Amino acid sequence: MRVMILRDAEAVAAAGAQRLAEVVRRNPAPVLGLATGGTVGGVYQELIRLHREQGLSLAHARSFNLDEYLGLSADDPQSYHRFMFEQLFAHVDLPRGNWQVPDGMAMDPRAEGRRYEAAIEAAGGIDIQLLGIGRDGHIGFNEPGSSLASRTRVKALAEQTRRDNARFFGALERVPRLAITMGVGTILSARECLLLATGESKAVAIAAMVEGPVTALVPASALQLHPATTVILDPAAASGLKLAEYYRAAEEAEAELRMLQKEA
Numbered sequence: 001m002r003v004m005i006l007r008d009a010e011a012v013a014a015a016g017a018q019r020l021a022e023v024v025r026r027n028p029a030p031v032l033g034l035a036t037g038g039t040v041g042g043v044y045q046e047l048i049r050l051h052r053e054q055g056l057s058l059a060h061a062r063s064f065n066l067d068e069y070l071g072l073s074a075d076d077p078q079s080y081h082r083f084m085f086e087q088l089f090a091h092v093d094l095p096r097g098n099w100q101v102p103d104g105m106a107m108d109p110r111a112e113g114r115r116y117e118a119a120i121e122a123a124g125g126i127d128i129q130l131l132g133i134g135r136d137g138h139i140g141f142n143e144p145g146s147s148l149a150s151r152t153r154v155k156a157l158a159e160q161t162r163r164d165n166a167r168f169f170g171a172l173e174r175v176p177r178l179a180i181t182m183g184v185g186t187i188l189s190a191r192e193c194l195l196l197a198t199g200e201s202k203a204v205a206i207a208a209m210v211e212g213p214v215t216a217l218v219p220a221s222a223l224q225l226h227p228a229t230t231v232i233l234d235p236a237a238a239s240g241l242k243l244a245e246y247y248r249a250a251e252e253a254e255a256e257l258r259m260l261q262k263e264a
């Protein structure tokens with residue numbers, strides 16, 4: 001894992017957007033894995049800015065979102081469909097038929113999981129997967145205990161996740177108990193992963209994910225086995241890391257290497 005500790009949440013969002021934009025610019029048919037949540041909202045704002053001010057085009061891109069609540073329709077204000085539309089899709093040139101979010105209203109949610117996996121595969125797989133992290137170490141809605149080989153399927157939400165997300169629903173009882181989510185194995189199949197976290201509330205999960213054992217108790221820890229994962233943090237989210245100084249020094253050394261390569 002590459003760990004980058006940046007000065008604040010704004011810098012984290014900008015760095016995340018920058019990396020996504022690079023993949024979009026370099027790839028003739030990029031496939032993006034997208035995420036929802038407060039942390040990635042800043043990334044989408046920055047992508048919209050790059051689209052408006054620097055001509056970044058998503059017209060040739062496709063995207064697959066990580067997850068959706070079961071029982072919420074695409075136009076429900078709390079659905080991830082709606083989140084994505086309002087925070088990104090309405091403001092950029094990604095064509096309507098090019099983005100997918102799992103269908104929370106599918107008659108047969110298990111079949112929807114299989115359909116979603118097949119659609120990702122038919123698109124050639126995900127080039128870069130954007131991720132946030134839950135306080136309990138979940139990615140997508142892969143709660144603690146998830147199989148590290150899981151594919152898109154139905155998952156029951158953990159109580160802590162329902163409580164954390166209750167702020168969007170107004171009351172805990174309104175938060176769905178089930179979601180459909182890409183599996184940990186689906187996420188590990190992406191060619192590159194980019195996980196962003198900010199704030200002290202994520203510090204324990206980040207330390208467990210980066211420096212703890214690979215365990216189903218912390219589904220994000222499976223990313224230790226992924227060959228190209230970058231974790232971008234603000235100082236508060238990084239505050240539980242034992243090797244923070246090493247990661248900072250490694251970034252400086254990397255910058256030096258890039259300079260040398262440019263000169264050569």
Ligand code: GLP
Pocket residue numbers: 035036037038039040066067131132133134138139140141161165
């Ligand atoms: C939800 C999403 C996750 C996301 C998490 C963190 O549970 N399913 O994909 O990582 O929220 O959200 P936030 O960035 O708001 O803390």
